[in-house]
Amino acid sequence: MxxxxxxxxxxxxxxxxxxxxxxxxxxxxxxxxxxxxxxxxxxxxxxxxxxxxxxxxxxxxxxxxxxxxxxxxxxxxxxxxxxxxxxxxxxxxxxxxxxxxxxxxxxxxxxxxxxxxxxxxxxxxxxxxxxxxxxxxxxxxxxxxxxxxxxxxxxxxxxxxxxxxxxxxxxAAIYGLLNRLLLPLGLHHVINTLVWFEFGTFKGFHGEITRFLNGDPHAGLLLSGFFPIMMFGLPAACFAMIAAAKKEKRKAVTGMLAGIALTSFVTGVTEPIEFSFMFLAPALYVIHAILTALSLAVTYMLGIHDGFSFSAGAIDYIINYRIAQKPLLLLFVGIIFAAIYFVVFYFAIKWFDLKTPGREDDDLIETNPDPNAAGETGDKYEAMAARFIKDIGGKENITNIDHCTTRLRLTVADSQIADGTAMKHHGAHGVVKVNKTNLQIIVGTDVEFVADAMKKLVQSSADLPDTGITASEPSLVTVTIGAESVCAPIKGKLLSITDVPDKVFSEKMMGDGFAIDPEEGLVVSPVDGKVSGVFPTKHAIGLTGSDGLEVLIHIGIDTVTLNGEGFINYVQEGEGVVKGQKLISFDIEAIKDKVPSLISPVIFTNLDPSKHVVLKKSGHVALNESDIVTFD
Known part of the structure; x- marks a missing residue:
């Protein structure tokens, strides 16, 4: 049932x-x-x-x-x-x-x-x-x-x-409470449909949304209370979780939580926020449901009438401002609820030591994988889909794949064998094991593309593609020859890895390294070793040095979207290379206006965590120039 x-x-x-x-x-x-x-x-x-x-x-x-x-x-x-x-x-x-x-x-x-x-x-x-x-x-x-x-x-x-x-x-309070309490099971849409499209009649129109948009002055009482929660309360909860995060993890969770807070404010899509703490801290979710009920009760009591077409975000607030009743008062209520959410969430997290994002006992932080590091598939959604299928237990454990706004809804043979921790590591905001045969994975608003990719992979008779990333920790190496042997693979300006305009690289999620802002479109090998992987889109290449050090050279940011346009590859996987050997050329003029940045990170993906990359010089570096970084 x-x-x-x-x-x-x-x-x-x-x-x-x-x-x-x-x-x-x-x-x-x-x-x-x-x-x-x-x-x-x-x-x-x-x-x-x-x-x-x-x-x-x-x-x-x-x-x-x-x-x-x-x-x-x-x-x-x-x-x-x-x-x-x-x-x-x-x-x-x-x-x-x-x-x-x-x-x-x-x-x-x-x-x-x-x-x-x-x-x-x-x-x-x-x-x-x-x-x-x-x-x-x-x-x-x-x-x-x-x-x-x-x-x-x-x-x-x-x-x-x-x-x-x-x-x-x-x-109004009962409706608000049920709306949030039913969300974890995905059943809130059932009660929403009755309230939004059935309850009440005005000139032949039924439901709060339809009547409000058609000018019913009595409609909107059961809708207006969602605006303070979705535009103000939950975004404030995100900032409370950031403030309460452990110092060493705060920077890593800020990008994720700030992003989903903005999504909630603008569009009213809140599931990524709610699932980020729903199962880590269930008590907080109960508090959130009660505060939602309180918001609907307050706006009802104040006689505020406002409505939306999909969800209570800033877009709907602005569009419907002129037909709403007391819209400025609604903003004032929202600011008050932002303060309440921040204070309640922050002190509840601190006092009860709740394991919200950034406060986990282990070192795992729920982040989305690099959208450019799509592994051997060349497509980030296919890569994520392949990882999820493996984490779930393989194709044989999946019997049906569906999705809604932000979550995958899967029917499986046995949900207990699904590895929720690995799925979070591979991009899920949360995992819900509803029962033995029903599994939900909270992905975000681009879930449709992940679901389509999963269906194709499950229906295909071919083996799953190698995504290049597993849930296990990467093997570590002890550098014996020193970073001084690593040469500059690109001519240009030498930068710290933290200067890369992509948090996956700048926050060292894939490993420590350095970056170069290129002056010419040629990439050479920075080490003696072999080619461990060439991306189908030619925008990145993996190398393994003779000492076992793994090096990833990623040309530009979001260059995977170019699908190889402007790139020429000169080596194949498994081929031996020496320092200074030509690997890839790229047309700077042709691609520079099509991507956010040409700054190219050089990552040591299996470097011992006790080692850190330190720049030995600043400014310009020549192609194949040595002694540019050291491992401290």
């Missing part, structure tokens, strides 16, 4: 994610903005057909392979269900809930019958073509039942909405 409800929650995200664009059109077309009726009509067309959109979106989400035949079945199913029910009782309005039911049934029937075999004389109607047919038949029966049962469901929904609104401050 839990897995089934989670599938509903995941499927709801597809139609919900399509609403912001329609909401923007609806708002921009209003008289108080651009006053262009046909733009408003375009946006309103979506909100007027929400039930159908949910039927289609959920059917696709429920289908095993997300095939379009399920979408057609969902649409036809909703039409048949609605027509049959209303023919028996003209007062029936199935609404979004009817679309959800039609989508679920269509998706389940697709999974059951999409590969059905019929007799030869009916073979044309077999397989996926059979799904809309059987769905229509099922909805014919269900429509007859709904014609007599749905009026009671309608009345029950009306009473539930009335109770929630009549409960006033208490009702």
């Amino acid at each position: 839990l897995g089934f409800l989670q599938r509903i929650g995941k499927s709801l995200m597809l139609p919900i994610a399509a609403l912001p664009a329609a909401a923007l059109l609806l708002r921009f077309g209003q008289p108080d903005l651009l006053n262009i009726p046909f733009i408003a009509a375009a946006g309103n067309a979506v909100f007027s057909n929400l039930a159908l959109i949910f039927a289609i979106g959920i059917a696709v989400g429920f289908a095993k392979d997300n095939n379009g035949a399920a979408a057609l079945a969902g649409a036809m199913g909703f039409f048949v269900l609605s027509a049959c029910a209303t023919s028996l009782n003209k007062t029936i309005n199935l609404g979004v809930l009817g679309g959800i039911i039609a989508g679920i049934i269509a998706g389940m029937l697709y999974n059951r019958y999409h590969n059905i075999k019929l007799p030869d004389w009916l073979a044309f109607f077999g397989g996926r073509r059979f799904v809309p047919i059987v769905t229509s038949g099922a909805m014919l029966v269900l429509g007859f039942i709904f014609g007599y049962v749905w009026p009671y469901v309608q009345t029950g929904m009306s009473h539930l909405a009335t109770w929630l609104y009549d409960a006033g401050v208490f009702g």
Whole structure:
């Protein structure tokens, strides 16, 4: 049952994610903005057909392979269900809930019958073509039942909405509390859908979001309380976790936490923050849920009406400012909640020694892997997907791959064998083992690309690609010949590794080293040894010195996105090299305006942690110049 409800929650995200664009059109077309009726009509067309959109979106989400035949079945199913029910009782309005039911049934029937075999004389109607047919038949029966049962469901929904609104401050607090407490299981979308698209009626529109965007002065009371949490409270919690982090780990966690704090403020996407402490410090998450309930209660009590199209971030706040009621007061409430979150989180973390990011007992800090170090795959999402598959226990342990806004939703044979620590090391913000067969990996807003890459790798008969990174600690070497033997691989300005404009390198996540801002596009070998790896995109190369020292030369920042454009490689993996031998050439003029920076880090990936790279000179270095750094 839990897995089934989670599938509903995941499927709801597809139609919900399509609403912001329609909401923007609806708002921009209003008289108080651009006053262009046909733009408003375009946006309103979506909100007027929400039930159908949910039927289609959920059917696709429920289908095993997300095939379009399920979408057609969902649409036809909703039409048949609605027509049959209303023919028996003209007062029936199935609404979004009817679309959800039609989508679920269509998706389940697709999974059951999409590969059905019929007799030869009916073979044309077999397989996926059979799904809309059987769905229509099922909805014919269900429509007859709904014609007599749905009026009671309608009345029950009306009473539930009335109770929630009549409960006033208490009702708002209960909704806020349930919204956050259900998030770890992904079930918050279920209750959100009722509040956002079902509760209340205004000129034929239903739900808090739809009514608010269409000018209902009474809508928004159950939405406004999320703005202080998502724009102010949770970002402040991030800064509290940074302040409470151990000094030696503070710099490493600052980049991650500041980034997801900005995401929450601008877009209202909060899951990366919440999952960063949800399981490390469950008591903090309970406090967060209570504070969310308090925020909704306070904004309700103050009579603040504001709404959003997707989530309560700065984008929605600005767009809807002119139709909101008391928006400036909402900002004041947000500032107060920022202070509350910071103080409560900071002192709770300190007093109870909670293991939030940067306070772990081990040396593992949850960070995303280098987006440029995609290993042998040449694609960062494919690399992350390959690592996750290995961490989960291999292809054989995965039976289904799905995703929602920020998390992978996996069905596995045994979740207990999945290595959560390794997954965090390879880019996950958090890992949730829901039960033996359900596993969730919190990735972030680019989770869709990771999910697509995982599906391709799981369906492929080939072995998983070598990502070049494992969860285990790298082997360490004892440098016997000294750093003085390492020569400058590029002509240019010698820089400290901390000057590289990429935190993966500057914070030495891949190892210590130095960097060069190139003056000419030629890379030579800085050591005698062999080529251990050449990236398919030619922007980086790995070497192993004769003493075992591993060297990674990474040309520029984000140059992986060029897919080899402007680069020429002269050596192959396994080939022996000597100092000064030409490895790669690159066209500086052709690529310099296409990437953030040409500063090129040179990393010693297996250097003993007790050793540190110290520059022996500053300024310009010549190609193949020796005695430029030392290991202290």
